[in-house]
Amino acid sequence: MGKTFKKGVIIVSAEITTLLTFFGGTGDLAKRKLYPSTYSLYKKGFLQNHFAIVGSSRQTLTDEEFRQLVLDSIAEEADNYEQAQDFVSHFYYVQTDVTDPKGYAKLLELNNKLDEHYQLKGNRIFYMSVAPRFFGTIARYLKSEGLITDNGEFNRLMIEKPFGSSYETAEKLQSELAEAFDDDQIYRIDHYLGKEMVQNIAPLRFGNPMLDAAWNKDYIENIQVTLSEVLGVEGRAGYYDTAGALRDMIQNHTMQIIGWLAMEKPTDFTDKAIRAAKNAAFNALKIYSPQEVAENFVRGQYGASADGSQIKYLDEPDVPADSQNNTYVAGKLQFDMDRWQGVPFYIRSGKRLAAKATRVDVVFKKGVNIFGVGGEKLVNPVLSILIDPVGKIEFTLNAKDTTSEFQTRPDTLTWEVSASDKAMTPSPYERMLHDCMNGDGSNFADWNGVSVAWKFVDAIQEAWDQKPATDFPNYVSGSMGPKAADELLAKDGNAWIFKG
Structure with missing residues (x-):
């Protein structure tokens, strides 16, 4: 049907x-x-x-x-x-x-x-x-x-969404819903899961034996998820100042994308098997202590633009003058499971950044240079899944330069959603409605995933509440966020792939 x-x-x-x-x-x-x-x-x-x-x-x-x-x-x-x-x-x-x-x-x-x-x-x-x-x-x-x-x-x-504003409120809502509906009757919408390129993660991972075999700690250096916006709060301060980027973008959209990236391989491609595979990863997510939050997460709040054309967050209408709200979050996730032991998942989301983009960058290990002189330019191969605003897949690989002496260089293979495919692609809400009508819960968040995401986010917010920021605003509107976000990756010897 x-x-x-x-x-x-x-x-x-x-x-x-x-x-x-x-x-x-x-x-x-x-x-x-x-x-x-x-x-x-x-x-x-x-x-x-x-x-x-x-x-x-x-x-x-x-x-x-x-x-x-x-x-x-x-x-x-x-x-x-x-x-x-x-x-x-x-x-x-x-x-x-x-x-x-x-x-x-x-x-x-x-x-x-x-x-x-x-x-x-x-x-x-x-x-x-x-x-x-x-x-x-x-x-x-x-x-x-x-x-x-x-x-x-x-x-x-x-x-x-939002399904609660904390784990406590989400659990209360879940209890209320459970009095009338079984969990498999409840379809929690996250429209990012209905986006065409998010849905492409599964066939890329599991439909290509080369990637399927390499989707683990032995071949992947790190995975990066970016959800960046160029707009500011845009008159939504009443809601946004109580949510911030952490609750507005990380707890739901970002974590649901992470689910597709970190999940185990499902036994088959049914909604029950997919959810079980995602939950195996979610349940292995490390929940941080306050000290670990300080080590692994960065928060930011936008200032005015360099040319003065955009005001800082604290000057936006209805924003309290002493607001501690985060308009930017970057952090490192760790999964205590054999597949991902030692592999960091870096996430970031923020407002008033240099470019509007939702994307995934899978950074593979560089490997040993067997070429000697001429192989110094070997780079980490990177698989990039561009979700918004343009649907695209890029794979940056090492190849030979065209010079007479042997030299290596990175080359990028690119596929982009065609105009004809785009015209035929269902909108996220159309897809979600159709899936619900068919009883397919693959692209909906289940309670286990939602609850883990809230516990993870609550631990971060509680740590921040205990130690107010002293450097807000700490990034210029039109940049890619605070310098501390770059330093977070640099500590591990890594860097953001997307520069804005």
């Missing part, structure tokens, strides 16, 4: 039968990402006749007004008006206060009617595009008010 195959030049897709309810159905995420992504699934044939979409929020709307909202959100994606109209005819709206159990009666009545009208077989997905404080409340009422069906093939819950 859900597989796509070609018949001539026409793509035919197996239909998915489901009722999808969006809590926060009039919000920005729904309009920008969720409805266009659902429409793309419709155009590809995954949603045909046996589906219905329910939007829910506190806003007062008729079905017709809600359908117009959806039409407006998919206007740029529509092939023709008739097609778009047919799609939105499957949309319905219920005004709901998610904190009031009485409001769920209207939702239940509508769901049951739609289930019968579209022959949905009791299959239901509930998508929480609301403030995190409502996640547990909604889950509890979905069960107590009878919206979870007994006769369906599936009932699933999709949850936007």
